[in-house]
Amino acid sequence: MSWIEVQPSLLLERILSIEIVRVTERAAVCAARMRGRGDELGADKAAVDAMRRELNRLPIDGRVVIGEGERDEAPMLYIGEQVGIRKGPKVDIAVDPLEGTTLCAKNMPGAIATIAIAESGTLLHAPDVYMEKIAVGPGYPSGVVDLDAPVGENVLALARAKGVQPADITVLILDRPRHSDLISALRKSGAAVRLITDGDIAGVIDTVEPQATGIDMYMGIGGAPEGVLAAAALRCIGGQMQCRLVLDTQAKRERAAKMGIKSPGKKYQVNDMVQGDCLFSATGVTTGSMLRGVQFRGEVIETDTVVMRSVTGTVRRIRAEHREHDKFQLD
Numbered sequence: 599m600s601w602i603e604v605q606p607s608l609l610l611e612r613i614l615s616i617e618i619v620r621v622t623e624r625a626a627v628c629a630a631r632m633r634g635r636g637d638e639l640g641a642d643k644a645a646v647d648a649m650r651r652e653l654n655r656l657p658i659d660g661r662v663v664i665g666e667g668e669r670d671e672a673p674m675l676y677i678g679e680q681v682g683i684r685k686g687p688k689v690d691i692a693v694d695p696l697e698g699t700t701l702c703a704k705n706m707p708g709a710i711a712t713i714a715i716a717e718s719g720t721l722l723h724a725p726d727v728y729m730e731k732i733a734v735g736p737g738y739p740s741g742v743v744d745l746d747a748p749v750g751e752n753v754l755a756l757a758r759a760k761g762v763q764p765a766d767i768t769v770l771i772l773d774r775p776r777h778s779d780l781i782s783a784l785r786k787s788g789a790a791v792r793l794i795t796d797g798d799i800a801g802v803i804d805t806v807e808p809q810a811t812g813i814d815m816y817m818g819i820g821g822a823p824e825g826v827l828a829a830a831a832l833r834c835i836g837g838q839m840q841c842r843l844v845l846d847t848q849a850k851r852e853r854a855a856k857m858g859i860k861s862p863g864k865k866y867q868v869n870d871m872v873q874g875d876c877l878f879s880a881t882g883v884t885t886g887s888m889l890r891g892v893q894f895r896g897e898v899i900e901t902d903t904v905v906m907r908s909v910t911g912t913v914r915r916i917r918a919e920h921r922e923h924d925k926f927q928l929d
Contacts, residue, residue, distance in 0.1 A: 617652075617656055618713065618715060618877055618879045618905060619879055619881075619903050619916055619918075620652055621652040621656075621713055622649070622711040622713055622879045622880060622881035622903060623711075623881050623901045623918065624648040624649070624651070624652050625645040625646075625649040625711035625881070626645070626710070626881035626882060626892055626901060626903075627892050627899055627901065627920070628644040628645055628647070628648040629641050629642075629644050629645040629648075629695070629696045629702055629709070629883045630702075630883050630884075630891065630894070631644065632703070633702055633703075633709075633884060633891075634703070634704065634705030635703065636703050637703055638699040638702075638703045641699055641703055642666075642695065642699045645695035645696035646674065646675055648695070649675060649693060649695040649711065650675055650681065653681040653682060654681055654682060654683070656681070656682045657682070657685065657686040658681075658682035658683070658686040658688075658689050659680075659682055659684045659685065659686055659688045659689070660681040660688075660689045660691045660715070661679070661680055661681075661689075661690060661691065661718070662675055662676065662678065662679040662680075662681060662693060663678075663690045663691065663722075663723045663724075664691075664692030664714075664721065664722075664822075664823045664826045664827065665677045665679065665693055665726070665823065666693070666694070666695075666726065666823065675695060677723075677725070677726065677857075687718075688717075689715050689716060689717060690716045690717070690718055690721035691714070692713065692714040692715075692823065692826050692830060693712070693713050693714075694711075694712045694799065694823060694824060695711055695712075695713075696709065696710075696711060696883065697710050697711070697712055697797055697799050697800070697824065697827075698797045698883070699796075700796050701795065701796050701797060701883075701884055702883050702884060705884060706795070706884060707884055707885055707886040708794070708797040708800055708886030708888075709796075709797070709883035709884040709886070709891070710797070710800060710880045710881065710882055710883055710886070710889060711883060712799055712827050712879065712880040713827075713878070713880075714826070714827055714830035714876060714877065714878045714879075715876070715877045716873075716874060716875065716876040717874050717875055720873040720874040720875075720876070721826060721871070721872060721873075722829075722866065722870065723858055723859075724823070724825075724854075724859070724871075725853045725854050725857055725859075726821070726822065726823060727821075727822050727845065727850050727853075727854070728819050728821065728822065728843075728844035729819065729821065729822040729824075729842065729843055730745060730819050730841060730844060731745075731798070731802070731816065731817065731818060731825055731828075731839065731840070732744070732745050732752065732815070732816065732817050732839070732840050732841075733815065733816040733817075733828070733838065733840075734756060734814065734815050734816075734837060734838050734839075735805040735806040735807065735814075735836070735837045736806065736835070736837050736838075738759045738760075741838075742755055742759050743755060743756055743815065743838070743840075744840065745840040745841070745842060745865055746865070748783075749783035749787055750783065750786070750787040752815070752817075753769070753787040753789045754787070756814060764789055765788045765789070765790070767788075767789040767790070767815065768790045768791070768792055768808075768812055768813055768814050769789050769790070769792070769814065769815045769816070770792050770793075770801045770805075770813045770815070771792070771793055771794070771817055771818045772794060772795075772801075772818050772819075772820055773793035773794060773795055774819075776819060777818050780817060780818060781793075792812070792813065797886070798816070798821070798824050798825075798828065799827050799828045799831070799880070800886060800887065801813070801828075802816045802828035802832065802839065803828065803831050803835075803888060804816070804887055804888070805837060806832070806835055806836065806837050819844060825839075825841045826871050826872070829841070829866075829868045829872050830872045830876050830878045830908075831880075832868050833868055833869070833876050833878075833908045834876065834877075834906035834907060834908045834911065834913070835906055835911070835913055836911075837868070838867075838868065839867070840865055840867060841865070842864065842865050842866065843862065843864075845859075845862045874908075875909040876907070876908040876909075877905070877907050877908075878905070878906045878907075879903060879904070879905040879906075880903065880905075881901055881902065882901070882903075888904065889903070890902035890917075897921055898919050898921060899919070899920040899921075900919055901917070901918050902915075902916075902917050903915070903916045903917075903918070
């Protein structure tokens with residue numbers, strides 16, 4: 599039996615073991631070559647082009663359901679784009695080839711290349727709009743926090759679940775003007791606020807290990823693509839997340855309806871956004887709390903990747919060395 603003929607779940611395991619890491623590694627390396635150059639579009643295009651090349655080598659019939667846009671406009675991997683050699687099992691793909699384009703362009707911490715792959719029909723098909731989010735790590739009672747609860751109640755509920763005071767809770771939020779009221783309410787509740795300029799996929803994942811990251815909860819409005827990718831990671835490693843698409847115009851509601859969103863105001867849980875077996879991979883572009891950035895050392899390129907699988911709960915950390923003579927930087 600060939601690779602192409604195996605069952606989808608077996609193929610996912612093989613991609614996990616061999617191929618999915620290569621996809622984010624190559625995107626990260628190509629983006630890292632643009633670090634600190636102030637060219638956000640150039641860095642994003644480098645990551646997208648590298649990720650597309652690698653995806654098109656995989657033995658899958660893949661469809662991008664979470665991407666950077668909804669039309670074929672460079673440098674996007676757009677929603678609806680078909681990837682892979684088109685002879686393998688059908689899979690859904692969510693991508694963010696360079697989360698933190700500004701971080702990469704300014705050579706600031708936390709830029710990563712990410713992807714999630716799941717069996718066809720199991721990832722939320724969401725338009726490229728904003729999304730309300732709240733997330734905490736594993737080990738708490740179901741529904742310990744709620745997207746619709748007052749800010750102070752969520753802080754108090756999480757503090758009680760952890761056996762600490764509200765002052766011991768730290769909440770991560772994107773530093774945006776739209777969050778000014780949220781930040782004020784959190785500080786009024788007694789919680790500490792940590793602001794980030796970009797990178798809410800890693801921000802959500804930071805809640806999984808608060809003892810290492812210092813982050814107990816993630817809140818705020820960010821991109822829907824990043825929300826689904828973060829949910830894919832939590833599906834693999836545990837944690838709670840609630841989200842709602844921000845469909846505040848008729849045009850956005852119509853776009854969502856065309857993608858199968860039947861309830862515009864629905865509150866999504868992790869299992870609503872990611873079902874069945876799922877893989878998640880992220881490679882560091884610049885060094886951050888989760889991953890070390892790409893290191894260029896003469897003829898050797900070093901990468902740091904985390905890859906996860908939901909059905910087994912496996913988390914692998916892969917630090918790899920690549921030689922220039924492998925044409926790693928090109929194709």
